[in-house]
Amino acid sequence: MLVADCEGKRIDAFTAQKGPTYSCPECRGEVVLKKGRKVVHHFAHKPPTTCTWATGETRAHMEAKAIVADALKTRGLRVELEYVVNTLPGDRRADVMAWSPNGQLIAFELQHTPIGIDEIERRASSYASANIAQIWIPFLSPKVWDEGYPHNGGWFVQRYTPRSFERWVHGLNGKNGMWMYDPKEQEFWLGRLASHQQYINETSWFSEGGEENFAGGYYKYSKRFRELTLNGPHKATDLRIAVSTRKAFSTAGYNWPAARIANLTLA
Ligand SMILES: [Zn+2]
Known part of the structure; x- marks a missing residue:
């Protein structure tokens, strides 16, 4: 996913910086910011997760x-x-x-x-x-x-x-x-x-x-x-x-x- 919550605000993976704790807007679980070279910047749930927003993307x-x-x-x-x-x-x-x-x-x-x-x-x-x-x-x-x-x-x-x-x-x-x-x-x-x-x-x-x-x-x-x-x-x-x-x-x-x-x- 491309958007997470950070201290009560929505933030997208392009503007987000490593450091703060990000959470999934749906399940409130922690998500990790991925800023790789090949894959578009995004957030990924920390496994294990049962969140529906974590699948199929x-x-x-x-x-x-x-x-x-x-x-x-x-x-x-x-x-x-x-x-x-x-x-x-x-x-x-x-x-x-x-x-x-x-x-x-x-x-x-x-x-x-x-x-x-x-x-x-x-x-x-x-x-x-x-x-x-x-x-x-x-x-x-x-x-x-x-x-x-x-x-x-x-x-x-x-x-x-x-x-x-x-x-x-x-x-x-x-x-x-x-x-x-x-x-x-x-x-x-x-x-x-x-x-x-x-x-x-x-x-x-x-x-x-x-x-x-x-x-x-x-x-x-x-x-x-x-x-x-x-x-x-x-x-x-x-x-x-x-x-x-x-x-x-x-x-x-x-x-x-x-x-x-x-x-x-x-x-
Ligand atoms: Zn989630």
């Missing part, structure tokens, strides 16, 4: 939070890492919270690991109820680079299997598309999913009466695959935030609340 996730926060700070915005929103279900921390100049709160959810549809819908509804704008940014899987190819100045994957939460995020954003993060290059891509058509091969067989029958020989929409178009890459510092509102909508298996959503736009 990856270096890539911490890096992504730091990159987004730095870019927003450079623009003069108030920014808090791992900001606690008391009404959030489950982990009450937004990865990054920003305040627009007119006071609009904007939560960044950098999704390194898959999240269940129920959970993402509960979280999204919670942000919406609190009038906090939200943006969900899935991490790109390395498979995307193996399975795709350069196309129109961007990247194209013809047979992409979106994870359920990615379909949900894409649906939340509608025509804005879905921003995605490449942890290897630390860059952002604007992704769009489109229907993928599969060609069903023509087959023929003879019925008992000796007539020849034909089937196939046409395209059908794939349920599993989508075409993924990625536009980019872009550095976090090249992106600006635009907030808009969307109406509630439901479709088979997915629900989106009426919400304020944040979109990234090119400067």
Whole structure:
């Protein structure tokens, strides 16, 4: 984690110095400041710990939070890492919270690991109820680079299997598309999913009466695959935030609340 408590105050691992005692805002247990060369500065729980904030955190996730926060700070915005929103279900921390100049709160959810549809819908509804704008940014899987190819100045994957939460995020954003993060290059891509058509091969067989029958020989929409178009890459510092509102909508298996959503736009 990137933020700890020190003498009653929140402090991030970048400004913290070795010496004082730091504690976890969740379990109050002692955490150790890690200022290494390779890994982003962070706090780690002293083992053993049963704290839920001590598990599941990856270096890539911490890096992504730091990159987004730095870019927003450079623009003069108030920014808090791992900001606690008391009404959030489950982990009450937004990865990054920003305040627009007119006071609009904007939560960044950098999704390194898959999240269940129920959970993402509960979280999204919670942000919406609190009038906090939200943006969900899935991490790109390395498979995307193996399975795709350069196309129109961007990247194209013809047979992409979106994870359920990615379909949900894409649906939340509608025509804005879905921003995605490449942890290897630390860059952002604007992704769009489109229907993928599969060609069903023509087959023929003879019925008992000796007539020849034909089937196939046409395209059908794939349920599993989508075409993924990625536009980019872009550095976090090249992106600006635009907030808009969307109406509630439901479709088979997915629900989106009426919400304020944040979109990234090119400067
Ligand atoms: Zn803890």
